[in-house]
Amino acid sequence: MSTHADTHAHEDDHGHHHKETFVTKYIFSQDHKMISKQYLITGTIMGVIGVLMSIMFRMQIAWPEEPNVLFEALLGKWAPGGVMDADIYLALVTIHGTIMVFFVLTAGLSGTFSNLLIPLQIGARDMASGFLNMISYWLFFLSSVIMVISLFVEAGPAAAGWTIYPPLSALPMAQGGSGMGMTLWLVSMAIFIASSLLGSLNYIVTVINLRTKGMSMTRLPLTIWAFFVTAIIGVVSFPVLLSAALLLIMDRSFGTSFFLSDIFIQGEVLHYQGGSPVLFEHLFWFLGHPEVYIVILPAMGMVSEIMASNSRKPIFGYRAMIASILAIAFLSTIVWGHHMFISGMNPFLGSVFTFTTLLIAIPSAVKAFNWITTIWKGNIQMNTAMLFSIGFVSTFITGGLTGIILGDSALDINVHDTYFVIAHFHLVMGISALYGMFAGIYHWYPRMFGRMMNKNLGYIHFWVTAICAYGVFFPMHFIGMAGLPRRYYTNSNFPLFDDLANVNVVITVFAIIGGVFQLVFLYNFFVSIFFGKKAPQNPWRSTTLEWTAPVKHMHGNWPGEIPHVHRWAYDYSKPGHEDDFVPQNIPLKEGEEELQH
């Protein structure tokens, strides 16, 4: 009994008596708010690298084999005379994919906002384990460093595509990048997965155990539901990729034959017998497909929250939103085969996966319609975060719709691995998730740094990005339907595609403009940390708990007692209240009923 009282007293005193040194505050911090900033900054740096790579390979596609001073400066020996080498082209494509999917949109997005918002929105002092949380970040940092180091090895970084299908990724004689570059890639990813698992377990435990008094599961903001379910998907699927990576390491270094069989290369027969690359494809996509939901669900959660807050309206269909998150999460684990319709697996499996894949369109459609209804008859505040949220819904619809073509095995035959696929997944999970991330940054920036970002720069950033995103990816559908395969270093060996060359130039011009305008965001972000206008307590007039905590950095989040929760997170413009929002910690008025949502 007395121990309990002690803990309690200790908890309440949190933040007052902690002596923090520079190292414990900024480097080996166990505070979730600091860890979230560390994730964000690391993710941003990786994002800059990833985007720069995409601009380089887009220039190569638009102006193939032409000397370019940018290549000469950045690629060195890989661009003799400024002409990009075919090997480094594939490496750029590979590392761009890896960095954007895992390092930016998984760690940078989920890591940042799960860490920042879970304790603050559920009313907890910190994560369940601050120590594991710290380890999780530093493993992520380590894996980022290894991935960056892999860019500089003698024979080049991994270049087998971000899906690293063996045998190409397993045999150094098949491709220069499959030597040391691929080893580092695998090591980096193994560490990354460990980091992601530690983080996810922490999020799950925190959401289940540390909700404040009154915060029932049906009062949770949708952000928390999204982070929670994302973490569960991560825990279920990431270990499978780890096993695939370990087995691949065994095949590469210890002579096993899990994925390899009957190979004759460079004049000799290799000893491998009995394995199958198709097994690797199954293992990879068992993570690979849920991965796109790991990327998009947190963005969906944040967009739901931001849309409700800025429309000054409750999110429409709160329960349906939760149900669709759960349905998407469940279905996401049984659709991986739609990446493998023409891999040589039994066509009957193709039928099954077509069926499960197209089912995902149903909860997705429910979400899209609910967002549209949320803004209907609202009082929409066009803050930058809101613009990015509307942009998110727009690109999610555009990109998601073409999923019914790619998910249909019969149609996939002809557009598989063409630019059509690139257009589809970039819009639906790349650009959308990125918009979700930008929306989150603009919205919670005051909470993170205690200052406001400049709104005019935000508007410029959004509108240019929005136009360029469509300019880049919309035409790609059409060159894909014309049969242009992806991952071609140049198309000039196929006169058949000569009439598509000008489309590629248009796309690249949009890509360059869009890429350059991200500098506006970077400037706004970094300069506002120091010179932004001081943020008020609750700048967006939101209902969730994070806006009740003091702006000033403190360990433990709230001085004194943690606020209790009396209502759901979406009491915006509720009749009978003067203000157009009622925070969750305000008790119900006499006679007021909590909505039976």
Added chain:
Amino acid sequence: MTAFLTIIIVLFVAVAIWQMVKIFDLAQIGESNSQIATDNDNKMNAYMMMAFLAFIYIITIVCFVKWGDLPLMSNSASAHGPEIDNLMIISMVIIFIVQTITQYLLHYFAFKYRGEKGKKALFYADNNTLEAIWTIIPVIVLAGLIIYGLFTWNSIMNVNEDDDPLVIELYAQQFNWKARYGGNDNTLGKSNVRLINLDNANILGLDESDPNAQDDIITTELHLPVGKPVLFKMRSQDVLHSAYMPHFRAQMNCVPGMVTQFGFTPTVTTTDMRQTPEIMEKVANINNIRAEKSKELATKGEAALDPYEFDYLLLCNKICGKSHYNMQMKIIVETQEEYDAWIKEQKEFKNSLIK
């Protein structure tokens, strides 16, 4: 040169951004700007929403008009091609309708319900009927698409062996294709990469003692008789490749260690395809582009580009290494007589070996 110009443009844009940033910073001095959207911001961005909606519609129309003629889409050259194309067109129409309506609603609502001081939003949290409607409508539409899709898929993938198809092996290696015909018995001899012997030119690893292998024919061009079902058996000797024949709506991965298959019936000969108006237009267009480029090359003193003539192609469509971008084989569809004459000229396996 283009690349250099690009860099210059990038630099100018960067400078322009820098200038804009300065202007905004200066404009904010002395103003009690809270960085929260005002009624003015709401109005400006609301109009931008409508402009952006117009932009989406315009880019859609431009793409369809300029690049949507899709000769590959409208001119399939296989028996199952029209089935896929029909399904594709139905799916595209559905997508087009849904896209047009939902984007309109999203952007129009954002415009119409822009924030104004003193306005209060409607407290509207739930409506089960509405939600049931937009669950059930996608269910019905998707059920139709799934059923249609599965019938199409099954009819394509189930090869009917009773049709007595012509059996051809497609053999992939970094970075070229070979084709192997079964010869007079239309049966492929046993093979394994372990039997490859470069010294006696047994390049595909055929079993030299197998009687079925003796009359096999290995070629570097794929000839197909029109109207006859073909069953392809795919093999790869080193890494994953994908045999992509876009004009025939056909694709299958080539996997080392296993044999995969895909069957179709070519319906239009190469000669006939070259005469179709769509292809003639496409070829003329491409040749104009190539002529322009040749002029440019001539000023640099380089050789002009050959004029383009239409041919069916087999492309590699799975990343397979450095020269992935140039792994192709010509496909020629011809009449049975032309095919017979061609195949007679080819060397049988037993005669191609170096003794």
